[in-house]
Amino acid sequence: MLELFEGRVPVEKTLEKWYQANKERNYGAFVSFVGTIRDEEGIEGLSFDIYEPVLRSWFESWQEKARKDNAIFYMAHSKGDVLLHESSYVAGIFSPKRRVGLEMLDAFVEDFKANAPIWKYDLKNGQRIYAADRSTPMEGAGLLK
Amino acid sequence: MLELFEGRVPVEKTLEKWYQANKERNYGAFVSFVGTIRDEEGIEGLSFDIYEPVLRSWFESWQEKARKDNAIFYMAHSKGDVLLHESSYVAGIFSPKRRVGLEMLDAFVEDFKANAPIWKYDLKNGQRIYAADRSTPMEGAGLLK
Amino acid sequence: MVTVEFLGPIGKEPMNLDVRSLQELKEQLHKDPALTQWLANSSVAINDELVNDMNTLLNDGDKVVLLPPVCGG
């Protein structure tokens, strides 16, 4: 399941909801990742744009992979502004055994960074500045170069 | 921090407490693992013995490793009986960046399985049966052979 | 007619263009010098499917989006 939030992700409620929805479903392992905005480089926070249709297909392709291992992915992400020490990203996977969960979550988060259609901006001195230096061209970039 | 519980670990409260205690401390990543008892092989649940002094030193040696990477480990585990679909083990790590967290949690959980002084029993037909086939000799085993 | 949307930091209003191929689209878009850097590092989706092939045909009513470099999380 993929959930988007205006502003920060409510981490505790999100993890609780996922856990509750799956605890009786005979998964032995639940591995999760929470990303929180760090106070660094003088930023006041981060801000995100998301292109939802492509994000949903990207997520579905991972859900498909997970299904083959009898696992299931969850993800929550922020749109708009997220302030320092708030969380913008939560990902989780339920799997029968821990090894599959740990490995798939790792691969998922890596691919997420490279290919999920989300744009990040620093909030600095009241401005919203594209994080160009930390951004990665997606698969197939430069087709119209 | 290492916490032991009689019976199941209260997962949501535990994750919430860890998250709350650390969200303002400028960690960018929180990776966690929850282990839940699967309904398999006809068991009614699992039961655990723990030797706490050696578990605490084992945990402290990991905490020491984490400290070098400015990370911090958390762990909660059950003593005694844990029933089907209840959770017996929660581990988490807060780190500045996600890569360190994912890798250290993976190594931590692997070493936990091999070297934490915890003994597992199947609860089956009202009996408590040592899970010999799934158990691993600890480092240095057989010294008095 | 196809509509073209420019996502994230590109910050350009959507356009309607009368183009029948990615080649034609490319030529049209290169007329705007502000787009040159973005064309070099953006991916392209037609009707929300990423495409890798310059020979992909465009049909009337197609929605094309340009996706610049990403950074989620």
Added chain:
Amino acid sequence: MVTVEFLGPIGKEPMNLDVRSLQELKEQLHKDPALTQWLANSSVAINDELVNDMNTLLNDGDKVVLLPPVCGG
């Protein structure tokens, strides 16, 4: 005198033994045939520190524990 505790599934009451070395301890413990299998796969801690060296000395009042194969989680 040292005390010896048998952890987890070994299921044997603690013993007090008058031994001065791991070698002596080993000989004493091998007198109980029920322990043979456990001695082959158990680790040993003295005063809650795991030991790997048969030459480690035992002092009066030491606590020795035998840790059979583990499986947490």
